[in-house]
Amino acid sequence: MSRSGRTWSKALSGTVFLAVVLALPWILRPLKSSAYWTHILILIAIMILATSSMRAIFRTGELSLGTAGFMLLGGYCSALLSAKVGISPWLAMLLGAIFTAAIAALVAYPFFRVKGVYFVICTLLLGFIFLYLAGYLDKLTGGWQGFQFYHISPVLKIGSLTIAFTTKTNIEYYYLAVVVVGICLFILHRMEHSRVGLVWKSIREADQLAQSVGVNLMAHKIFIFVVACFFTGVAGGLYAFHVHALSPTSTPANVFHFFTSVYCLLYMVIGGVESFYGPLIGATLFMLLREWARPLSEYWPLVMGGILILVVFFMPKGLAAFREYIPEWSSKLRRLLRQRPTGTTQP
Amino acid sequence: MSGQDVVQAILNGLCMGGTYILVGLGLTLILGVMNILQFAHGEIYMLGAFTVYFLCVLKGLNLYLAVFVSMITTGVVGLIIERVLLRPLKGAFLSYVCATTGLSLILQTLVLLAFTKGTKQLPSLWKGSFELGGVYISRERVIAITMALLLTLALVIFLRRTKYGLAMTASAQNREGALMQGINPYVMSAMVMAIGSGLAAVGGALGGSIFNLDPYMGGLAFMKGITLIVIGGLGSILGAVVGGLILGIAESLLALFFGSQMGIIIPLVLVIAFLIFRPRGLFGHE
Numbered sequence: 001m002s003r004s005g006r007t008w009s010k011a012l013s014g015t016v017f018l019a020v021v022l023a024l025p026w027i028l029r030p031l032k033s034s035a036y037w038t039h040i041l042i043l044i045a046i047m048i049l050a051t052s053s054m055r056a057i058f059r060t061g062e063l064s065l066g067t068a069g070f071m072l073l074g075g076y077c078s079a080l081l082s083a084k085v086g087i088s089p090w091l092a093m094l095l096g097a098i099f100t101a102a103i104a105a106l107v108a109y110p111f112f113r114v115k116g117v118y119f120v121i122c123t124l125l126l127g128f129i130f131l132y133l134a135g136y137l138d139k140l141t142g143g144w145q146g147f148q149f150y151h152i153s154p155v156l157k158i159g160s161l162t163i164a165f166t167t168k169t170n171i172e173y174y175y176l177a178v179v180v181v182g183i184c185l186f187i188l189h190r191m192e193h194s195r196v197g198l199v200w201k202s203i204r205e206a207d208q209l210a211q212s213v214g215v216n217l218m219a220h221k222i223f224i225f226v227v228a229c230f231f232t233g234v235a236g237g238l239y240a241f242h243v244h245a246l247s248p249t250s251t252p253a254n255v256f257h258f259f260t261s262v263y264c265l266l267y268m269v270i271g272g273v274e275s276f277y278g279p280l281i282g283a284t285l286f287m288l289l290r291e292w293a294r295p296l297s298e299y300w301p302l303v304m305g306g307i308l309i310l311v312v313f314f315m316p317k318g319l320a321a322f323r324e325y326i327p328e329w330s331s332k333l334r335r336l337l338r339q340r341p342t343g344t345t346q347p
Numbered sequence: 348m349s350g351q352d353v354v355q356a357i358l359n360g361l362c363m364g365g366t367y368i369l370v371g372l373g374l375t376l377i378l379g380v381m382n383i384l385q386f387a388h389g390e391i392y393m394l395g396a397f398t399v400y401f402l403c404v405l406k407g408l409n410l411y412l413a414v415f416v417s418m419i420t421t422g423v424v425g426l427i428i429e430r431v432l433l434r435p436l437k438g439a440f441l442s443y444v445c446a447t448t449g450l451s452l453i454l455q456t457l458v459l460l461a462f463t464k465g466t467k468q469l470p471s472l473w474k475g476s477f478e479l480g481g482v483y484i485s486r487e488r489v490i491a492i493t494m495a496l497l498l499t500l501a502l503v504i505f506l507r508r509t510k511y512g513l514a515m516t517a518s519a520q521n522r523e524g525a526l527m528q529g530i531n532p533y534v535m536s537a538m539v540m541a542i543g544s545g546l547a548a549v550g551g552a553l554g555g556s557i558f559n560l561d562p563y564m565g566g567l568a569f570m571k572g573i574t575l576i577v578i579g580g581l582g583s584i585l586g587a588v589v590g591g592l593i594l595g596i597a598e599s600l601l602a603l604f605f606g607s608q609m610g611i612i613i614p615l616v617l618v619i620a621f622l623i624f625r626p627r628g629l630f631g632h633e
Contacts, residue, residue, distance in 0.1 A: 110624075114626060117384045121384070121577070133612060258566070266448075273441065300456075301456045305449035306453060
């Protein structure tokens, strides 16, 4: 295909994708449970953002399992700011994300002094610390009972037009989530495909070599960590104003529990770490599958774990690169079929 | 709050440290020899506890025999995990993380589905308690710490005095160097998984006789295991023992003074501080 042809097909598929995303709530509209499905779509958008942030940090070769903890920070901070201080939800969401980024900046320097598995341990434990702190500081956060603020929703006023992003039909909130997540993903995408993105890749591939040609490893790692945590905070804020009830309980059903970090890891790996669209594919596919498999919800972690292991073994580049596996698998299959019965040796 | 309470808390913490040590030893051995963090180690601990529950409460086997059988079977499970799951993955760090996390999800769900819901507890290893000058120590906790220390002693003797133990130590210190002396790293990995899993199973049995059993109990145990090996020093047996005892005592004292929440939070902060400022811990080398 010629270069312009490729650009055209890219633009066309992008437009179709965008149109489908924007039209989805109206397609679902005739369904009796349309509000519920829109709610699921919003959650998918939020998880896509969280997973993409995790992937952005992983571009430098470090795996952060603190996603759930940073989502909790962003969610609680924006919820408390708007419900207790009385700031407008828009500003509260922004401040919540900034607060998350600030905490991330605070811990980033010491954390990046260690690498590999030790960095994973640090971020994992940090997530637990946030969870327990949210339960412990009960004067501020409402403790284990959780924190509810059903009366507050973001409201947009343009001239005489007023849009309230309430949970009645979820459609308004869906558009809000899509726009916010879209902007965040766009920024992440641009960063990854800029010079900075190449530097991250060089850090992941050969950090000492990168350092020897003058890359400041620490500065780059801290930068991407803070940016990614900002977006994780945004995801937490979006979640808070959608669900209106936050809790620090340590049950797997709680979105701020460590399990969410594991699920993000899962979406990222299954979708494909190498591709920017991996988290989109992974999160969308698996959260939809999970809804579809609602009657089997007890078995769901089993299915997820099994799929994760299978993907690690057979599709190490994830679903996003499925086209690369077809020749590999077919040649394997052919070899298998060609194999002589036992007794004869292969050359 | 009297001095008696403090002594009581210290003694309770010391005994809790026993179960933590057993989890931490496996983690630290696996980390040393295979250079991976076994994310499913907490689930192995849980599996050990549930095996004892199955054998002892449901099938009526003698408790101590059940603990022994659980140790063996869980060790075999560890062996199988190494052979089937971890050995073929000669790859990147992410694939190990994914494989072991996937395994932990699978084990949790399998146990959740295999057993009926409701509170489960293992029978007490030794009923009643000792009284020393107004301080009570339940006998099962004494058993817990004694068993933990005995098993650690056995492990140390194995590592220092036997051919295979020395080979394992060599492999942990320098994999390539050991390979050149004819030590097969895969055999060492299999052995370390079997031993670590067996120890975790005993830890699960001891923990299960003090707390309730539930399929998610492994997460907390895993966290304690990480905490103590980081405090004690990665790869050090002595460090794991001392770290476990310190963690147990610190936890119960902090819980006494600041409430049980702080008893969980402060050790976690401590671990992060240790990892950053003193990555080799109290007894680690390098």
